[in-house]
Amino acid sequence: MIYLLLFWEFFKTGLFAIGGGLATIPFLMDISARHPHWYTMEELSNMIAVSESTPGPIGINMATYVGFSPGGVLGGIIATTAIVLPSLVIIMVIAGFLSKFRESSIVQNTFYSLRPAVIGMLGVSLASMIIPLFFNLSATAVFEFINLKAVALFALLLFGILKFKKHPIVYIAIGAIIGIIFKF
Amino acid sequence: MKELLRLYGLFFKIGIMTFGGGYAMLPILERELVEKRKYVTMEEIMDYFAVGQCTPGIIAVNTATFIGFKRRGILGGIFTTLGVVSPSVLIISLLASVLQLLAGNEIASHAFNGISVAVCTLIIQAILKLIKTGIKDIFTLIICLAAFVASFILNISPIIIVIVSAVLGVVYKAIYDKRSAKREAK
Structure with missing residues (x-):
């Protein structure tokens, strides 16, 4: 039964997540909110990190990993199959009139407003990840409320990313090392 | 059948060499499909990418489906898609099983808390x-x-x-x- 549900959730994600692998993150968060026993937000953030640092398209890596969490190897295979199925069919249908599809004004107007919506949703994913990292909601003293270590690492990494533009795996490794040294 | 298996193998290789998002696979596609095999032109690949961005799904997979479909029809599209996702399924399943063993480990938990911060900046x-x-x-x-x-x-x-x-x-x-x-x- 869980496999059927996994298939259905990832089929919907494959059908509506437009704009590549990262655009699936808001959908994966939505799934976690509705099926909290499958995986938590914190686990999802680890899955994103592993997916960025291993071979393979990040969207597929995330689907396999997220499906693996509740359903094991079979769960990963089912989630991956379900997420590629809608686009497989759609691509074959439009392959015959590719340039017409791309230049059609309806497609272009759809994307004119879809792109900003995807940005807004990714902003929500970001906020849901950052808030528990930065703020200690169970804190009793004021100075414990803000997690200064996390804020400092965040500022350092953000500066590095915007300035040096190295591969994501570099920043993930730095995050891991600093996390271990300073006992995050 | 031989051609289908060859397409599968080729995209398996492309899947392994793709690190990160869709655009990371462009140089590999250019070398494998345009220069070595002349299956498609670079312009066609750019077209596939542009359309892959405006269709649902993962861009890298959409591009693989396009090229397979162009070479060998529906079966070709299915085999290239399977090829490009196979390495992910294998590697992530293995890695996820290993990482499961680390659950509860204190050092791993510190590392992952640091990594979460890095993911936010990415x-x-x-x-x-x-x-x-x-x-x-x-x-x-x-x-x-x-x-x-x-x-x-x-x-x-x-x-x-x-x-x-x-x-x-x-x-x-x-x-x-x-x-x-x-x-x-x-």
Whole structure:
């Protein structure tokens, strides 16, 4: 039964997540909110990190990993199959009139407003990840409320990313090392 | 059948060599498909990428489906798609099993807490890149903020947000084009 549900959730994600692998993150968060026993937000953030640092398209890596969490190897295979199925069919249908599809004004107007919506949703994913990292909601003293270590690492990494533009795996490794040294 | 297996193997290799998002596979596609095998031209690959971005799904997979379909029809599309996702399924399943053993380990938990911070900065980088192409005027800015509020505060499902924003874009552009046509007529 869980496999059927996994298939259905990832089929919907494959059908509506437009704009590549990262655009699936808001959908994966939505799934976690509705099926909290499958995986938590914190686990999802680890899955994103592993997916960025291993071979393979990040969207597929995330689907396999997220499906693996509740359903094991079979769960990963089912989630991956379900997420590629809608686009497989759609691509074959439009392959015959590719340039017409791309230049059609309806497609272009759809994307004119879809792109900003995807940005807004990714902003929500970001906020849901950052808030528990930065703020200690169970804190009793004021100075414990803000997690200064996390804020400092965040500022350092953000500066590095915007300035040096190295591969994501570099920043993930730095995050891991600093996390271990300073006992995050 | 031989050709199908060859396509599968080729895209398996491309899947392994793709690190990160869709555009990371461009140089590999160019070398394997354009230069070595002459299956497609670079212009065609760029077209596939452009369409892959405006169709649902993962861009790298969409591109693989296109090329397979072009070579060998429906079966070709299925085999290239299977090829490009196979390495992910194998590697992630293995890695996930290993990482499961680390659950509860204190050092691993410190490492992952640091990594979570890194993931946030990577998402910011992606958002900044998207803003450059996605937010062009007041209308797109409003849509972006509205999507944020709808999802964050009202908890509306991403599916609804995708559908509503797509419809709004078509309607807005239809009204906008009509108006500018009228203005021109005057």
